[in-house]
Amino acid sequence: MTADKTAFPTRRAAAERNRDKILAAARAAFADGDTGISMAEVARRAGVGMATLYRNFPGRRELLEALYADEVDAICEAAVIEDGQSPGAALITWLRLQFDFISHKRLIVSELLEHTGGDGPASRRAQALDAGRPLLTAAQQAGEVRDDVTLEQVFDLIVAIAKIHGTPDYLEPIIQVMLDGLVAGR
Structure with a gap:
């Protein structure tokens, strides 16, 4: 039980960090004038997998x-x-x-x-x-x-x-x- 209680906040913190990394990567891409950036490129720049990207942003x-x-x-x-x-x-x-x-x-x-x-x-x-x-x-x-x-x-x-x-x-x-x-x- 103790392991589960500590794992949940850690997973939530990791999910929030991933979301922040995705937003930062997309923000930087658009700041560079890259309007044609694909979702795959955003995931690559953020250092996350496609499943993580789509879990945070379905489209x-x-x-x-x-x-x-x-x-x-x-x-x-x-x-x-x-x-x-x-x-x-x-x-x-x-x-x-x-x-x-x-x-x-x-x-x-x-x-x-x-x-x-x-x-x-x-x-x-x-x-x-x-x-x-x-x-x-x-x-x-x-x-x-x-x-x-x-x-x-x-x-x-x-x-x-x-x-x-x-x-x-x-x-x-x-x-x-x-x-x-x-x-x-x-």
Whole structure:
């Protein structure tokens, strides 16, 4: 009995490590721009067998959804005002995270849209908007950010800029102009 009690948590921990390895391998592959990566290649890069891969992610869609969900969850958790930080600065920092996410994860998002018909990204967008609204409201109430824009409008601008083809050096001044335009009184 004692062996069974200790084996179960060990198996669960190993399963969690395998899941994390699979996600890390898939995340790295998509970060490299490898949209054509097969499930077999993900398993190979993660150092797990196909059965382990499919036990965690029955198909490509589930893998993409997990990647996307993890990223959105991290962005939502980052929607905070740190001690000593102004609400406007917190919002701008968070919006930059949004831009980085969208511009670097557009391959995942576009493929996920192909596999889901658009439902997954839309619900995650709503989740991110809900997380960011208190930042925008605080920045607007502090008079640091224009009060005539909604977070939906700001997101749409970020998405539009992220769709522009170009290097990060090319896109940086464009996103900076947009962020500067949010500052109240400009």
